[in-house]
Amino acid sequence: MRIPYDVESFPLGKGPMVMLVLFLISCFFIFAPAEEKGESIEFWIFANTHYEEYQARVPIFEAQHPEVNVQLINYGGTMHDKLLTALLSDFGAPDVVEVEITSIGRFLKGAIDEVGFVDLRPRLKNEGWMDKLVVSRFTPWSYRGKIFGIPHDLHPVVLLYRDDLFKAAGVEMTEIETWDDFIAAGKKVSRDLDGDGEIDQYAIVLDNKTESDYFNLLLQRSGGFFDVDGNVVIDSDVAIETLEFFTSLFNEHEIATPVYGTWHGDPSNFAAMQDGKILSVLAPDWYVGILKSQVPQMAGKWKAIGMPAWEVGGRRTTTRGGTMIGITKQCKNPDLAWELLKFAYFDKAGLINRYETTRIIPPLKDAWDAPIYKEPDAYLGGQPLGDLFIELAPDLPPRYQNPYWSEAADLLNDAIFNAVTEKQTPRQALTELAEKVRSIIAKDQERWGEGVIDEFKTE
Amino acid sequence: MNSKRNRFSFWNQQQKIAPYLFIAPFYILFIVFMGYPLISSLVMSFYEMRGFQSRIFVGISNFIDLFRDPIFWKSLWNTTYFALGTLILQLPIALLLAILLNSKFVKGKNFLRLAFFAPVLVAGVFVAIIFNLIFDQRAGLINNEFILFGKEIGWLSEGKYVMPAVILTGVWQWAGFNMIYFLAGLQGIRQELYEAAAVDGANWWQSFVHITLPSLRPVIAFVVVVSMIGSFQLFDLPYILTNGGEPADAGSTIVMYLYKNGFQFMRLGYAATIGWVLFIIIAIISIVQLKLLGIFREE
Known part of the structure; x- marks a missing residue:
């Protein structure tokens, strides 16, 4: 074959010519679409434990659907930012994605039809899944009548306590029923250990810098930041009373200590637990999983009861944290993605595997019969923990989702810290907070109602 | 004859263009990854997002x-x-x-x-x-x-x-x-x-x-x-x-x-x-x- 070009006349000579040709050839390989076997589903994950679970489970799904190739990608903590960018630019989003409960709010901003997730309500309803799941767990993933994700978990909260140390102080924790009972018991165990005049053994550890534990208590009383219609209700009487109670545990009753480090999962916190400085903690199921893996040497020292209630016979639990799985609107084959969703969240063998590694109880009620949830748990001195969680699950409070949750939570953190450190009264802190968040929302609504709207989408 | 003149003019042209081609990669990368984002972020500062697919002009109210x-x-x-x-x-x-x-x-x-x-x-x-x-x-x-x-x-x-x-x-x-x-x-x-x-x-x-x-x-x-x-x-x-x-x-x-x-x-x-x-x-x-x-x- 003759090259129809005089190589010698190439301006820079033979060498650069060869480089240019190689460059063009490699460009072809880089940009040419890779040949794919059948359908491909891209699945983004932010939690390492979930990633490990799916790594083991995805081959089973691929065996059931030989034409499918699932690409699991674990982006860790930055996943939500990447997802936001992909949805904003209308390009590069995965087909299937897991989203965390405090991060979903920002994805719900703007017109409901522009939300980047597929509404799963029709599919859930047609296939009868709605009745099979704990219904309150749809609230974090629902907004304005649409359901954008299936709940991964229940995350019921229990009171995890040092049985040995409470017993040593003459307190039988299983007799505790209400918060008043707990305060009385707490005063018996909160004391000065080293004789320096300051209390260093506290009945409970609570986070005074973020909303976490205050929100545990507020949800337990069916309160919240937003109600089901999206109204700000953080300045309601129940919210103010709850914050007054929360601060009194630190200041008036002196039975609570602020969390060591930045949150309950910090190593300094675990050290304080081992030293007997912290005798109890409000623990969701996943937190027990963390304790088991981080401080296995404390096995047998813990026991759990339902949270103390606000009145006799009241709700003994709340809910903390959560994950959903959803399908993005950029997904080309939602039917196939739906099959993957059901496999990941409703397959009983998978759910048992999940409990073994993470202690997470599924929201699928049929799955609760499995014997594993009734097995005695060595970490809790033989108490069957799964049984307690399942007993509490039907009573979980709803947690209403809102596009303004991130802003609201950021300001709520400040309000709680100011109240606990007595810079503001709980009433002042929450009234001011509610005003601020209401004005943020009002400003957006005012803006969106009028003015020039620049549509990004040209299609 | 004809092709020779074409080649000649190509040679002439590339003498002029070559320097720009050599510096082009930097400027292309700069425009794509710095210039464009800079300008569009300046524009963006006069807008606010309205959900994921539209934005609204707000003048200097962000400032x-x-x-x-x-x-x-x-x-x-x-x-x-x-x-x-x-x-x-x-x-x-x-x-x-x-x-x-x-x-x-x-x-x-x-x-x-x-x-x-x-x-x-x-x-x-x-x-x-x-x-x-x-x-x-x-x-x-x-x-x-x-x-x-x-x-x-x-x-x-x-x-x-x-x-x-x-x-x-x-x-x-x-x-x-x-x-x-x-x-x-x-x-x-x-x-x-x-x-x-x-x-x-x-x-x-x-x-x-x-x-x-x-x-x-x-x-x-x-x-x-x-x-x-x-x-x-x-x-x-x-x-x-x-x-x-x-x-x-x-x-x-x-x-x-x-x-x-x-x-x-x-x-x-x-x-x-x-x-x-x-x-x-x-x-x-x-x-x-x-x-x-x-x-x-x-x-």
């Missing part, structure tokens, strides 16, 4: 809101505080280390240089996690080993101690890095100057003030300007160390607030506004510093 936003002012103050801490604490320490490691009487210089330089090789996130343990009020190393001022300091739990904790962490991480610049500058000073000064009877302090400092001026100017820019862009260290600025925004910085607005609150317009205000602040500070340090002076 007005920003100047009325207490958290922005708090973040600006925290960032300035850190920058001042860097200037007053970190850079003198770096200079002192450089002078010590440049002097004749210190042994094991190479090892010490590596030891002081090493922290900068550790990713900011890990540094923050380590110092979280060190600064913990009740279980931390600092409060357990040195009871300062007669009481346990709530480094990360009391507002007023949060930025000092961040500054101290910054010193640990960056002093060794800036030391390298100073060291390079010190090694460039001609030894004869010191010898001449010694002959004239100058003591150590006089040599330092009249020879070392003036000779280091370009290096000092560079280090100060670069550290100030870096300080104003502070993000990952306090973000991890203070769990996103807690308590009560005591650890919030401008870039952290920008990140929160852009990625957590989905207020891209407001975030772009913060970015541009930050750019203007950094530009002013850098120009003032360069003037003060005499970099624009002709010699």
Whole structure:
């Protein structure tokens, strides 16, 4: 074959010519679409434990659907930012994605039809899944009548306590029923250990810098930041009373200590637990999983009861944290993605595997019969923990989702810290907070109602 | 005949075009990855997002809101505080280390240089996690080993101690890095100057003030300007160390607030506004510093 070009006349000579040709050839390989076997589903994950679970489970799904190739990608903590960018630019989003409960709010901003997730309500309803799941767990993933994700978990909260140390102080924790009972018991165990005049053994550890534990208590009383219609209700009487109670545990009753480090999962916190400085903690199921893996040497020292209630016979639990799985609107084959969703969240063998590694109880009620949830748990001195969680699950409070949750939570953190450190009264802190968040929302609504709207989408 | 002329003109053309082709990759990358985002972020600062697919023109109201936003002012103050801490604490320490490691009487210089330089090789996130343990009020190393001022300091739990904790962490991480610049500058000073000064009877302090400092001026100017820019862009260290600025925004910085607005609150317009205000602040500070340090002076 003759090259129809005089190589010698190439301006820079033979060498650069060869480089240019190689460059063009490699460009072809880089940009040419890779040949794919059948359908491909891209699945983004932010939690390492979930990633490990799916790594083991995805081959089973691929065996059931030989034409499918699932690409699991674990982006860790930055996943939500990447997802936001992909949805904003209308390009590069995965087909299937897991989203965390405090991060979903920002994805719900703007017109409901522009939300980047597929509404799963029709599919859930047609296939009868709605009745099979704990219904309150749809609230974090629902907004304005649409359901954008299936709940991964229940995350019921229990009171995890040092049985040995409470017993040593003459307190039988299983007799505790209400918060008043707990305060009385707490005063018996909160004391000065080293004789320096300051209390260093506290009945409970609570986070005074973020909303976490205050929100545990507020949800337990069916309160919240937003109600089901999206109204700000953080300045309601129940919210103010709850914050007054929360601060009194630190200041008036002196039975609570602020969390060591930045949150309950910090190593300094675990050290304080081992030293007997912290005798109890409000623990969701996943937190027990963390304790088991981080401080296995404390096995047998813990026991759990339902949270103390606000009145006799009241709700003994709340809910903390959560994950959903959803399908993005950029997904080309939602039917196939739906099959993957059901496999990941409703397959009983998978759910048992999940409990073994993470202690997470599924929201699928049929799955609760499995014997594993009734097995005695060595970490809790033989108490069957799964049984307690399942007993509490039907009573979980709803947690209403809102596009303004991130802003609201950021300001709520400040309000709680100011109240606990007595810079503001709980009433002042929450009234001011509610005003601020209401004005943020009002400003957006005012803006969106009028003015020039620049549509990004040209299609 | 015909083809020959074509080839001739191609040859002519490429002579003119070639230089532009050679510099093109830089400009293409610059336009795509810097120019376009810069312009579109400036445009964005006059808009606000309305959900994911549309935005609304709001004029300069993002800028007005920003100047009325207490958290922005708090973040600006925290960032300035850190920058001042860097200037007053970190850079003198770096200079002192450089002078010590440049002097004749210190042994094991190479090892010490590596030891002081090493922290900068550790990713900011890990540094923050380590110092979280060190600064913990009740279980931390600092409060357990040195009871300062007669009481346990709530480094990360009391507002007023949060930025000092961040500054101290910054010193640990960056002093060794800036030391390298100073060291390079010190090694460039001609030894004869010191010898001449010694002959004239100058003591150590006089040599330092009249020879070392003036000779280091370009290096000092560079280090100060670069550290100030870096300080104003502070993000990952306090973000991890203070769990996103807690308590009560005591650890919030401008870039952290920008990140929160852009990625957590989905207020891209407001975030772009913060970015541009930050750019203007950094530009002013850098120009003032360069003037003060005499970099624009002709010699």
